[in-house]
Amino acid sequence: MISRALTTVLLTGFVAGILYTGAQMLRVTPLILEAEKYEIAEIALPHSHVASGITHTHVLNGVALDVHQRVATPHENLPAAHDHAGVAHATENWAPGDGAERTFYTAVSNIVTGIAFSLMLVAVFLLRGKTVDMNSGILWGAAGFAVFALAPALGLPPELPGMTAAALESRQVWWIGTVIATAIGIGLFTESKTILAKIAALALLAAPHLIGAPHPFLFESNVPAELSAQFAIASLVTSAFFWFVLGGTSGYLYKKLVIESSSVLFKTSSLNPQ
Amino acid sequence: MTTKTMAALATASLDTSDAGVFSQRITTGVLMLLTGSVLLFAVGFAQGSGNFMHNAAHDSRHAATFPCH
Numbered sequence: 057m058i059s060r061a062l063t064t065v066l067l068t069g070f071v072a073g074i075l076y077t078g079a080q081m082l083r084v085t086p087l088i089l090e091a092e093k094y095e096i097a098e099i100a101l102p103h104s105h106v107a108s109g110i111t112h113t114h115v116l117n118g119v120a121l122d123v124h125q126r127v128a129t130p131h132e133n134l135p136a137a138h139d140h141a142g143v144a145h146a147t148e149n150w151a152p153g154d155g156a157e158r159t160f161y162t163a164v165s166n167i168v169t170g171i172a173f174s175l176m177l178v179a180v181f182l183l184r185g186k187t188v189d190m191n192s193g194i195l196w197g198a199a200g201f202a203v204f205a206l207a208p209a210l211g212l213p214p215e216l217p218g219m220t221a222a223a224l225e226s227r228q229v230w231w232i233g234t235v236i237a238t239a240i241g242i243g244l245f246t247e248s249k250t251i252l253a254k255i256a257a258l259a260l261l262a263a264p265h266l267i268g269a270p271h272p273f274l275f276e277s278n279v280p281a282e283l284s285a286q287f288a289i290a291s292l293v294t295s296a297f298f299w300f301v302l303g304g305t306s307g308y309l310y311k312k313l314v315i316e317s318s319s320v321l322f323k324t325s326s327l328n329p330q
Numbered sequence: 331m332t333t334k335t336m337a338a339l340a341t342a343s344l345d346t347s348d349a350g351v352f353s354q355r356i357t358t359g360v361l362m363l364l365t366g367s368v369l370l371f372a373v374g375f376a377q378g379s380g381n382f383m384h385n386a387a388h389d390s391r392h393a394a395t396f397p398c399h
Contacts, residue, residue, distance in 0.1 A: 179359045179363035221397070
């Protein structure tokens with residue numbers, strides 16, 4: 057059973073990850089690359105106001121900055137050929153080169169993401185012990201989308217490179233808390249019979265948003281608002297596609313590989329060939 | 331052996347195998363849930379040495395709405 061469940065997970069992760077990568081290349085990746093032109097401009101040029109004689113302090117999110125930088129206009133410091141490798145990555149660590157190498161690493165991490173989500177979905181299928189097929193799998197995918205994409209995005213909209221945001225750790229903690237609360241909330245709401253449990257479930261669903269996601273004191277971004285808005289919608293729609301593929305494939309393969317081959321596991325399937 | 335005891339034995343052994351299968355199903359489910367969480371953390375949150383993990387999974391993280399930078 058374990059090997060069949062793992063086959064389900066690996067196949068699903070591969071299929072969903074590859075299709076997701078293809079879908080991202082339509083809208084999401086071009087927007088990330090476009091935004092990076094503005095992000096790279098942020099490395100910019102240290103400056104002083106000696107010439108003008110004006111003195112002032114720079115404050116970022118409540119923290120006074122000793123060293124501040126003049127933000128260069130896009131492309132000001134870039135060679136014409138859009139080859140910013142030398143500028144952007146000179147002081148950074150390894151990063152995949154633009155083009156095929158970058159797409160390859162994105163595809164690999166998308167497949168790993170698909171496998172991770174599929175592990176969780178199939179785990180829940182196993183723990184519940186009820187039969188699942190492609191259609192109910194798609195519903196499970198919708199639940200996964202709500203838990204892992206929609207609920208966190210309500211507080212922390214999908215970010216483009218270069219957008220201002222609160223400290224990374226605080227956002228990661230809020231993200232994880234929201235995912236856990238939403239998952240338990242949806243599970244409790246759909247599985248429970250009593251009104252009290254359903255009210256508790258709704259409270260859990262609302263709690264992260266009542267607490268509120270961490271945001272910077274000051275929103276300041278070089279990235280045009282139009283790009284950010286397009287990116288928020290494009291990445292959520294692409295995520296929805298990913299989750300529907302993930303749920304449908306998980307459900308289909310789980311039925312074929314796990315349920316139908318081990319009917320003893322699922323009493324319903326041996327009594328009622330469903 | 332009476333029919334009754336045979337039936338009882340059969341039920342007992344069925345129960346035992348059901349319990350074994352049940353616990354195997356639950357154990358597998360819990361292990362998969364944990365593995366999935368660890369894997370998700372690696373793809374979505376870990377920075378890795380020299381930001382390796384971050385840079386490799388960069389576009390995935392932005393697309394999947396993980397907090398990235």
